[in-house]
Amino acid sequence: MQEQARTKFFVSYCIFISSKTIWVSVMRIYLIHAVMAAMGPVQQEIHRAWPEAEAFNLLDDSLEVDRTDPQSNTSERIQALAHYAIQQGASGILFTCSAFGEAVEKAASATDIPVLKPNEAMFHQAIEQGGRVAMVATFEPAIAGMEREFLEIKQRQDSDAVLAIFCVPEARQALQSGDQERHDQLVAEKISDLVGFDAIMLAHFSTSSAKNKAQGVTDSLVLTSPGAAVAMLKRQVLKNRPYDPVQLSS
Incomplete structure (x- = not known):
């Protein structure tokens, strides 16, 4: 029974075939980051919504710095x-940095396993909601690619959603200096000025920490990336992953 318990801890789904054999699918999920601030929110969501998955982090925080350098590859x-x-x-x-959408698309096209951009699941939610949608960003270089991605999904879904984009670079600066409270407050202050929107998206994984403050100052639906992304990745992985037999001792 101890062996069985250990096995079930690391699997996402199991089917008993006999008293000594189960079919299991071991889930190794890689979370790839360009900023440390994105790690906490997605780890918390994995633990909450998909605790049986094994989640591993890969971080290259020089990517954000090098993004504007054409020689940095x-x-x-x-x-x-x-x-x-x-x-x-x-x-x-799951990539958690919103500034590298085209590169993530290339990575996804080279493999059969699910590879998600950070915001595509949240964009689907907002577009299904329809109406006027605001996106509050803090990292301006990421905005153009995110807008393109949103509009592509909107076109595929033939939605009436209308996107308006706002940027709060001071919040990013606060986060980089280690002041998350100030970051969250600045994002919430911007959202308090937004009226007439059906949904408001917090653009980055790192801005999801401001959700509670943001929802407290608006009647609009506030959407964040980590919850939607983990739910979508879980669905795709479970659909994609085969099951392997594991022998259990008596």
Whole structure:
């Protein structure tokens, strides 16, 4: 029974075939980050919504700094991180930095396992909601790619959603200096000025910490990336992953 308990801790789903054999699917999920602030929110969501998955972190915090340098090959580095995760037996990969959408798409096209951009699940939620949607960002270089991705999903879904984008760079600066409370307050202050929106998206994984403050100053639905992304990745991994037989002792 101890062996069985240990096995069930590391599996996402199991089916008993006989008293000594089960079919299991071991889930190794790789979370790839460009900023440390994104790690906490997604780890918390994994533990809450998918505790049976094994989650591992890959961090290269020079990516954000190097993004504007054409000689830094950030796209190739993003793809190399995904390739490394696949070599380690990843069942699924979630990128948490919103500034590298095109590079993540290239990484996803090179493998059969689910590879998600950080915001696509949240964008689907907002577009299904429809109406006027605001996106509050703190990192301006990420905005153009995120807007493109949102509009592409909107077109595919033939939605009436209308997107308005706002940026609070001072909040990013506060977060980089280690002042998360100030970051959250600045994001909430911006949201308190927004009226007439059906949904408000917090653009980055790192801004999800402001959700409670943000929801407290608006009647609009406040959406964050970690919850939606983990739920989508879980669905895709469970659909994609085969089951393997494991022998149990009597």
